[in-house]
Amino acid sequence: MPRRLYACTPSRLNTWLDCRRRYRFTYLDRPAPQKGPPWAHNSLGASVHNALAAWWREPYERRTPVLAGILLTNGWITEGYRDAQQSGEQLARAREMVSGYTATLDPSDEPVGVERTVGTRTKVIAVSGRIDRLDRRGDELVVVDYKTGRRPLTPDDARSSLALAIYAIAASRMLRTPCHKVELHHLPTGEIVEWEHTDESLGRHLRRAEEVAVEAAEADERFRDGDTGGFEPSPGPLCSWCDFRRHCPEGQAAAPERRPWDALST
Template structure:
């Protein structure tokens, strides 16, 4: 019999790595446990992503800073914010971030992919996911990931990102072009973290992804056969438990870190 390939996304792999219990609740339990409410930082990130996609969907002659800022206004949601006043402050900040960002883009640039789904099979897994933006520069693909978090990111973040590495591997297979460069674009600071992968560094990321995929697939199969869910999917309590969507269902997580407000993870 051919070997069953495990289908994974960077989000699934990250969830498994962070906390097997959270992975079980998010992807295996049916019915799924009720999640917590929306986080303001997630809302903010989604608005910025949608506004930038809308910006590049416009014809070249309409791509202006004013249009970019207006797209933030049109995409805006206030889910997770403390109140209307706080939401208005961050809406204005996001408008400025996006306007400043598009001002610095090369004139006439045209991404080859926006919110593009890419996928690649290996001997053990099918790695897939949705990339914020894919550029074509000097005949090679470049993976661009937008960030709106509290802290600027550096070269180590770009180099160590399994998600970006898997996107690069999948993009070159999907779009049939070389892809080694990955970039993290942090809009609040305007900083860009860049890493140029080698075949060896991409291979290391892929090997780790395959090992994690085998572990999570084995745990899922054993659970389906009647295994103990707490043994197969133990919690990994830590400070991240403060903003876990499944905190209400996890006593260990509640003991590990205090509950925080939905707007606590916003960029200052």
């Protein structure tokens, strides 16, 4: 019997690669184990992404830096902060981020898509995901991903991202337009790091995605048949930030517990 296509997102594939126990908690266990409290840095990231998406949906003449700040304030997500004061301070910081960033944009430069879902299929996977922004530059599409974390980015982050490569392939196939460039726009510094893929490097990412999908699909099948083995933990520093660490003794031993707002200052 031909195997069913493995339907996934890049995030699902990355979770399998990062930690199989977290994969099981996230995608297989039902009811899913209870997560820890919301993270302030996720609230900040979501608020900024929502504001930028809303900014592009406004009519051209309203797309000003001031409006970006207003949209951010109106949609500010307050979960995860230590208190109202910290939330307010971060709101001010994020407002500067979005108004500073939008001041560098040409509001008439209409993107091809904003928070656009794209997908593609191979003989192994049906993969889909949402692109923050898809631009057209000349004859090519460019995948743009917004980043709000503190860590500075390098071109290697853009080059090695499975998600960005999959988005480039999917966008290109759906819109029948070449797409090789992927960009990370680091909002806190305004820096843009980019990578120009070749057809070959994109193909390598897609084959990698298929390899991961085959492994994960087999594990999913075994799990459905009642075999819960093969979902070993991968303890390491990132366990501090795992939503499921309360259910994972190995993760608790590997990395210290963090408060929901700790990533704002690291």
